[in-house]
Amino acid sequence: MNNYADHSDAELVQRMRAGDHAAFTEIYRRYWKRLYALAYHRLHNREQAEDVVQDVLTGLWQRREADLVRSLGAYLATAARYAVFTHLSRRQPLAGMDTVPEAMQATKDETAQLRFLQQSMEEELQLLPEKCRLVFNYSRQEGLSNKEIARHLDISEKSVEKHITKALQRLRLQFRNYLHGFF
Structure with missing residues (x-):
């Protein structure tokens, strides 16, 4: 019997693409609670949050053969934010209301901030030493475990941990003021 809980996100995505239910x-199972919390935080409505999560996960299955997912967690979080935005935009505006609802404006602002942050982070990651950058990308972009990265690069798991720690410290240092204001 195959224990899927032991598989990395990347392995799960690969198997899902092949139609593995x-x-x-x-x-x-792994992402439902996180996506629900994200949706509920924006919508403040249990049923609507559940609908958003169901839509996101159903969409993932329906588009499983497309090569869209690089980092499963980031992909699902972005899809959930977009689904919340879509849900909010479908709400009927109040009579005489000509402006965009405040909740939607915040979402647009956050989207712009997230794009800027992502671009800045990618630029900052390019400044890391090659092996450190490679380990970080395997970990965060490909979703590989430390053990898988160590085996793939023929280094110890401790080295993997050190490279990830180094990359995260650098990102925290560079973005400490921006992230404090963002959150």
């Missing part, structure tokens, strides 16, 4: 079920 059990891999999708593990993704669902």
